[in-house]
Amino acid sequence: MDGSISQGYLSVETLTLDSTTGYSVSFPKTMIGCGYRNTGTFHGPSSGIVGLGSGPMSLPSQLGTSIGGKFSYCLGPWLPNSTSKLNFGDAAIVYGDGAMTTPIVKKDAQSGYYLTLEAFSVGNKLIEFGGPTYGGNEGNILIDSGTTFTFLPYDVYYRFESAVAEYINLEHVEDPNGTFKLxxxxxxxxxxxxxxxxxxKGADIKLYYISTFIKVSDGIACLAFIPSQTAIFGNVAQQNLLVGYNLVQNTVTFKPVDCTKPY
Structure with a gap:
């Protein structure tokens, strides 16, 4: 969605994953791409992209009924040696204090997961997220762990940017890479x-500095949101959130956690 590309060879392999039972579980005849040219908005060296969408070639789709339609991830911060976690099946159920659930909205002929974003709050200021970005107010934003930054429709973005700028009394500078506006x-x-x-809808997710600003060079920090014709909730905004998908109930559940620690 953000121009990231992985090119390479497509092969059939046996995928082996660790299990909470203490034994490994193997999935033969799994389609795996071996990427030798990976480009896009990756941070540091990357070995490829994990497809977690609803299309037939995605990893959850290939694992099929064995995971009961459930997977979750917890994305650690963009720091050296930081790791993230990916779970399938019962280990992917997100629950407990702070967990909030929002429905997935089905879109015809679409392989992503669409949610309904009603508004942003910046401090005490509310910025409503109106307009039929994806054909209606329901399902107006795509949540995508493979897209790095968050993209907002132009009218929403500039109202959002203005509200953020009101709170920060520092010198405005240009992004040396030309990616960000603020x-x-x-x-x-x-x-x-x-x-x-x-x-x-049904879930108010707090986004702190780690999820909203990114250092683009020494001494320069930028708002990690980009104006666009589309709306995508990217992975920088999802840092330190345990995000669980239930494709049987068609829900996404968020829970704020420290993804660098056991949860």
Whole structure:
């Protein structure tokens, strides 16, 4: 969705995963791509892309009924040696204090997962997410772990950017890479980003600095949202969230956790 590409060879392999039973589980005849040319908005060296969508070639689809339509991931922060977690089946059920669930909206001929985003809050200011981005207010944003940044429709983005800028009293600078619109010189000042809340239908997700700003060079931090004709909730915004998908009940559940620690 964001121009990331993995090119290589497609092969049939036996995929072996660790299990909570203590024994490994093998899945023969799994289609795996071996990427030798991976480009896009990756952070550091990357070995490829895991397809977690609803299409027939995605990993959850290939694992089939063995996982009961359930998988989850917990994306660690963009730091050296940081790791993330991916679970399938009963180990992927997200529950407990802080867990919030929103429905997946089915879209004809689409292989992604669409949610309903009602608004953003920046501090105490509400920015409504209106307009038929994907053919109606229901299912108006795609959640995608393979897209790095969050993309918002132009009208929503500029209202959102203006609200964020009101809270930050630092020098505005240009993004040296030309990707982001709102950047600040943070070299000599403490930087405190406003609390941003994404109001999904039935789930209010708090987004802290780690999920909303990104350092693009020494001393420059930028708002990690991009104006676009489409709406995508990307993986930077999903850092330190345990995100569980139940494709039988058609729901996504969020739970704030520290993804660098056991949960």
């Amino acid at each position: 950047c600040y010189n943070v070299a000599y000042h403490g930087f405190e980003a406003p609390l941003i809340t994404a109001h999904f």
